[in-house]
Amino acid sequence: MRVGHLTAMAALMIGITPGASHATSTILTYRGTVLSGIDAIGMFGDRGVDLTNFTFEAIYSVEYDIPDTFEISPFQYYVSSAGLPAIANASLTINDNTWYIDGSSFALAYLAEGSVSPFSEDEIYASVQSDGPYVSRMTTNVHSQSNDFIEAPDFSIPFTYNPPVDADAVGEFFAYGFDPLDGLPFFTGLSLSVTYVQSSGASAVPEPAIWTMMVGGFGLVGAALRRRTVAVRLI
Numbered sequence: 001m002r003v004g005h006l007t008a009m010a011a012l013m014i015g016i017t018p019g020a021s022h023a024t025s026t027i028l029t030y031r032g033t034v035l036s037g038i039d040a041i042g043m044f045g046d047r048g049v050d051l052t053n054f055t056f057e058a059i060y061s062v063e064y065d066i067p068d069t070f071e072i073s074p075f076q077y078y079v080s081s082a083g084l085p086a087i088a089n090a091s092l093t094i095n096d097n098t099w100y101i102d103g104s105s106f107a108l109a110y111l112a113e114g115s116v117s118p119f120s121e122d123e124i125y126a127s128v129q130s131d132g133p134y135v136s137r138m139t140t141n142v143h144s145q146s147n148d149f150i151e152a153p154d155f156s157i158p159f160t161y162n163p164p165v166d167a168d169a170v171g172e173f174f175a176y177g178f179d180p181l182d183g184l185p186f187f188t189g190l191s192l193s194v195t196y197v198q199s200s201g202a203s204a205v206p207e208p209a210i211w212t213m214m215v216g217g218f219g220l221v222g223a224a225l226r227r228r229t230v231a232v233r234l235i
Contacts, residue, residue: 023063023087026155027200028109028126030058030140030171030192034094037190041179044094054094056192058140058171060126062088062109064155077154079109090128090138092173099175101136105129111155114147122150124197134177142197143168158201169194 034051041047044054064079064087079087088107091100106129114122122144129137142163149161163169171192179186 024065024155024202024204026062026064026109026202028060028062028124029196029198029200030126030142030194031196032056032169032171032192032194035191035193037173037188040186040188041181043099043175043188044092044097051094051190057093058090058138058173058192059093060088060090060109060128060140062107062126062155064109077111080107088126088128090126092138099136101128101130101138103128103130105131105135106137109155111150111153113150113153114144120147121145122147124150124199134175136173136175138171138173140171140192140194140197141168142194154202155199156202158199160196160198162196163194169197 032055034054034056037051039045039047039049039051042049044051062079088103088109089101090103091098093099106127108125108127110123110125112121112123114120123142125139125141127137127139129135142161144161144163144167149159151157151159171194173190173192174188176185176187178184
């Protein structure tokens, strides 16, 4: 079979028909500085370091449109997985060290769009908690006193926003458990100031079967190209 034919077959296999995804995905990115907090056990570098004024990047990956995990009102979009399969995970990076929070205990994302809100205010909120290896939770909230950065009452439209100095744009991270070195209880708590927020907009998350077809399709193309390369070398 010719490479062109295999490529066409792979393209058909990769094509996703309407309704083939079980969820929609959005990436939320927050950046800013640490207002206060000490890294008790070295989650972000050396133990006992005062992280005040360090820069941070917090990233949430949120999946929604999963049955029983979202609620919609005329001006807000609310995604929660309390007691349900995790619909979000997050990471916090400080000083080139990253701590991951898998959302196994709790995950919530909330968006309000001011043009249809009775309060004429935009707001985006995200919070994720994990229970292992330590209980850790991160929450970020950007709240504007005017309708100036969110353009849709859901996560469908991407946006980037730099909150002004007087904006309500804050976050927190905490973790607690037992110190792996001495076994004693520890607590790390960080207050965050958000100076940048970005939403990637909505993108479909393929079903596992779709991923299998995609991998198979790429495999066919790769195999055909390898056979074609060998043939050329033999001539």
